[in-house]
Amino acid sequence: MNKQKESLYIKIIKHVYGIQGYFDEYKKQEVNRIGNNAFLILFSLFWIELLATSFASLRVDSDLILEILICSNLLIFFVILWYLAIAVSRLNLDQVEAYDDNDFHLKLKIAKKKAIFTFFLDFIIPRIFFFIFDLLDKDNELSIWQNIISPKENIVWGIGAIFMGFTTYLILKSRIKK
Amino acid sequence: MNNKVKIIRVSKDMQQKDLALKVGISRQTLSLIEKGQYNPSLKLCVNIAEALDSDLNTLFWKV
Numbered sequence: 001m002n003k004q005k006e007s008l009y010i011k012i013i014k015h016v017y018g019i020q021g022y023f024d025e026y027k028k029q030e031v032n033r034i035g036n037n038a039f040l041i042l043f044s045l046f047w048i049e050l051l052a053t054s055f056a057s058l059r060v061d062s063d064l065i066l067e068i069l070i071c072s073n074l075l076i077f078f079v080i081l082w083y084l085a086i087a088v089s090r091l092n093l094d095q096v097e098a099y100d101d102n103d104f105h106l107k108l109k110i111a112k113k114k115a116i117f118t119f120f121l122d123f124i125i126p127r128i129f130f131f132i133f134d135l136l137d138k139d140n141e142l143s144i145w146q147n148i149i150s151p152k153e154n155i156v157w158g159i160g161a162i163f164m165g166f167t168t169y170l171i172l173k174s175r176i177k178k
Numbered sequence: 179m180n181n182k183v184k185i186i187r188v189s190k191d192m193q194q195k196d197l198a199l200k201v202g203i204s205r206q207t208l209s210l211i212e213k214g215q216y217n218p219s220l221k222l223c224v225n226i227a228e229a230l231d232s233d234l235n236t237l238f239w240k241v
Contacts, residue, residue: 024203026216097205099195 017088020096020175027093034087038080045076096176104178111172119165126157180241184212186230200229 006014010023017031049072057065088094098104134140134147142150187197198208203222210216211226218226227234 022202022204022207024207025219025222026207026210027204092206095206097195099199099205 017084018094019088020094030091030093034084037087038083041083042076042080045079049073049076094175096172098176098178104176107176108173111169111176114172115165115169118168119161122164123157123161126160127153130157179217179238180214181211181238182241183208183226183230183237186232186237187212190230192230197226197229201225 006023013019013031014023017034019027019031049069053065053069053072056068096107098107130153131147134142135144140147147153187194194205194208194212198205201208201222202225207216211218211222223234223238227237230237
């Protein structure tokens with residue numbers, strides 16, 4: 001087998017674009033093309049944003065301009081992410097190749113582990129954030145312990161995390177190609 | 179670019195996955211090369227030729 005150890009740079013690219021399997025020359029070429037297109041979209045949108053906000057600043061309050069800038073930057077960020085996801089998915093670069101039944105079951109096992117990890121991540125991280133927000137909230141009269149074991153919060157975030165974990169599993173499973 | 183990769187591979191009773199693993203590319207890339215939908219680099223052509231115990235002329239020249 002001709003497989004070489006992947007550098008950190010390649011690992012980051014694969015993670016950002018959601019590419020699975022060998023990062024061979026075909027995938028490299030497609031990633032370069034997608035990256036160039038993403039940059040052109042980003043450049044155009046930022047240019048439009050700059051012009052629009054510059055003209056708007058002559059007539060509109062500066063606080064409002066700042067809010068518009070923050071929102072439009074977020075929107076541009078999601079447009080780019082959406083483009084990357086669609087482009088990678090259309091070229092099937094996110095597909096996981098299983099070579100036989102054993103390999104298929106192994107990859108299914110990995111998908112399950114990732115789904116469980118997503119479940120914990122989507123449960124624990126928001127809980128920590130909201131726990132901190134609750135502590136900082138002056139109107140909140142609950143104790144630390146009450147905030148941690150709050151049934152309502154735990155059930156809501158638990159259901160959300162289960163949904164995310166299950167969805168992750170289904171997506172990862174659908175990407176495994178025998 | 180048309181080529182004889184698939185013909186030679188099948189004649190050697192080799193599966194796509196075996197050749198892909200041997201060369202160090204994905205099955206998807208090999209499939210695209212065999213269909214003539216992706217033009218591999220010279221380096222990859224040489225690797226494929228070596229993996230199939232063949233040569234560039236047989237695989238890629240005037241097909």
